[in-house]
Amino acid sequence: MAFVKVCAAADVPSDMGLRIDIGPEPIAVFNLDGEFFAIGDTCTHSDWSLAEGYIEDGQVECTLHMAKFCIRTGKVKAPPATEAVKYYPVKHDGDDVLVDLEGGAYT
Amino acid sequence: MSDALKNIAIVGANLAGGYAAGALRKQGYDGAITLIGEEPDPPYERPPLSKEMLVHPDVTPKTLFVHPPSFYTEHNITLRLGVRAEALDLSGKAVTLADGSRIAADRIILCTGGHARRLNVPGGDLGNVHALRNLSDSRAIAAHLSPGKNVVVIGGGVIGLEVAASARMRGCEVAVIEAAPRLMSRVVTPQISAFLEVAHRTKGCVLHIGVGVQALHGANGIVRAVETTGGVQLAADLVVVGVGIDPAIELAKGAGINCGNGIVVDEFCRTSVPEVLAAGDVANQPNPYLNRRARLENVQNAQNQGAAAAASLLGAGEPYAELPYFWSDQFEYMLQAAGETVICDQAVLRGSVESGAFSVFYLTAGVVTGVLAVSQPKSIAAGRRMVMKHSQPDPAALADESSDLRKLIG
Numbered sequence: 001m002a003f004v005k006v007c008a009a010a011d012v013p014s015d016m017g018l019r020i021d022i023g024p025e026p027i028a029v030f031n032l033d034g035e036f037f038a039i040g041d042t043c044t045h046s047d048w049s050l051a052e053g054y055i056e057d058g059q060v061e062c063t064l065h066m067a068k069f070c071i072r073t074g075k076v077k078a079p080p081a082t083e084a085v086k087y088y089p090v091k092h093d094g095d096d097v098l099v100d101l102e103g104g105a106y107t
Numbered sequence: 108m109s110d111a112l113k114n115i116a117i118v119g120a121n122l123a124g125g126y127a128a129g130a131l132r133k134q135g136y137d138g139a140i141t142l143i144g145e146e147p148d149p150p151y152e153r154p155p156l157s158k159e160m161l162v163h164p165d166v167t168p169k170t171l172f173v174h175p176p177s178f179y180t181e182h183n184i185t186l187r188l189g190v191r192a193e194a195l196d197l198s199g200k201a202v203t204l205a206d207g208s209r210i211a212a213d214r215i216i217l218c219t220g221g222h223a224r225r226l227n228v229p230g231g232d233l234g235n236v237h238a239l240r241n242l243s244d245s246r247a248i249a250a251h252l253s254p255g256k257n258v259v260v261i262g263g264g265v266i267g268l269e270v271a272a273s274a275r276m277r278g279c280e281v282a283v284i285e286a287a288p289r290l291m292s293r294v295v296t297p298q299i300s301a302f303l304e305v306a307h308r309t310k311g312c313v314l315h316i317g318v319g320v321q322a323l324h325g326a327n328g329i330v331r332a333v334e335t336t337g338g339v340q341l342a343a344d345l346v347v348v349g350v351g352i353d354p355a356i357e358l359a360k361g362a363g364i365n366c367g368n369g370i371v372v373d374e375f376c377r378t379s380v381p382e383v384l385a386a387g388d389v390a391n392q393p394n395p396y397l398n399r400r401a402r403l404e405n406v407q408n409a410q411n412q413g414a415a416a417a418a419s420l421l422g423a424g425e426p427y428a429e430l431p432y433f434w435s436d437q438f439e440y441m442l443q444a445a446g447e448t449v450i451c452d453q454a455v456l457r458g459s460v461e462s463g464a465f466s467v468f469y470l471t472a473g474v475v476t477g478v479l480a481v482s483q484p485k486s487i488a489a490g491r492r493m494v495m496k497h498s499q500p501d502p503a504a505l506a507d508e509s510s511d512l513r514k515l516i517g
Contacts, residue, residue: 045170063484063488
């Protein structure tokens with residue numbers, strides 16, 4: 001388990017995503033009412049950044065074809081995607097958001 | 108669900124058919140499912156055919172096939188590919204195929220899609236003249252694209268312009284002929300047509316707008332030139348015809364099912380015959396967002412209407428309501444449009460057209476009825492919700508790029 005700082009909490013406003021590309025795959029960090037989550041950034045249907053997506057009810061909707069993923073688990077919530085994205089362990093330490101970039105897993 | 112329901116046939120092994128089959132299993136139906144398709148391939152998505160597959164012909168896009176091959180065996184879905192369905196035998200509860208076989212069917216979902224329109228001019232049947240509808244069409248066109256080749260695209264609609272952009276990206280000399288006074292006139296406003304004209308001309312496409320095709324001329328059966336109604340001769344090594352589709356209603360008509368522009372269905376995807384439903388490009392259905400009947404030729408509709416027809420067949424359906432949505436990739440521009448994007452009484456621009464990243468919100472009587480974005484996808488996500496909620500945002504706030512669109516949904 002190697003948590004690294006990926007951004008400051010203030011970099012991710014509530015209900016917004018931030019794309020981070022410093023690990024094995026790009027990740028999207030989300031802030032749901034002060035709680036931070038990280039999932040794989042690339043939609044599994046067509047290559048598109050989920051950090052750019054529309055956040056609603058704890059899910060992110062890909063802006064290209066409207067596939068939806070659960071921000072907490074990476075699970076598919078709406079087609080056309082059929083495969084989940086990974087979710088990553090996240091720590092919120094003071095002003096820092098830390099993610100275990102090697103710890104991505106499927107729910 | 109009736110106890111008698113043992114066999115369901117889906118005609119059309121395409122996006123709508125593939126989703127319908129998957130949805131039947133998801134809903135718990137455990138009888139036989141036969142998915143019948145005239146093409147040799149299992150259900151695939153068409154968007155890459157005019158884009159990635161023409162630009163990068165050696166790479167199979169990961170979004171091409173609707174389901175992995177194992178899906179059909181895992182879900183016990185029988186694929187009957189490469190054979191045309193010839194007739195519906197409703198009293199005999201079967202679909203008859205061109206090879207003489209009969210597929211038992213208590214219920215049928217017609218996802219027959221459409222036929223690409225042919226050019227009805229002299230020389231329209233010459234070699235190297237292609238429509239673009241199927242995987243085989245896309246592969247045939249891709250094989251002809253190489254630097255310096257003269258490609259003439261007939262039709263400045265979505266497919267035509269995507270082919271034009273793809274061919275140009277492959278280094279071809281590209282000309283587009285559009286009979287209407289402007290590009291994509293069926294689906295966008297003059298403001299957007301003008302943007303597309305500039306975009307294509309800047310990239311080196313030659314546009315002939317407001318002229319028709321008089322004839323195609325060839326040598327040894329192969330096309331060599333396109334003659335416009337303006338009397339201009341355009342050199343052509345390849346001609347791609349993108350002038351729309353006609354709904355494939357032959358099977359439905361043959362079975363006495365009510366057809367108009369497509370197969371007429373109600374909000375539950377039911378045709379005029381109780382055993383038969385229809386979905387996808389062929390289905391003509393009342394659309395609550397457009398306040399009229401519509402036959403939607405887009406991905407989201409094929410996918411969701413296919414699944415809706417399956418649920419409806421099993422008695423678990425809800426009235427289907429799809430907000431029309433399409434997207435189109437042309438050069439570096441991603442155009443997305445949702446709702447009514449032609450008719451409006453106010454068009455509110457967000458961003459600048461010249462920058463190549465902007466969106467336009469269409470309002471009628473103050474209510475958002477449509478949204479179009481060029482390389483600004485966040486506007487679509489919020490705009491779709493505005494249309495669905497009949498939002499009445501302050502136009503000045505919509506136009507202000509610093510405003511949070513989510514707060515304007517209401």
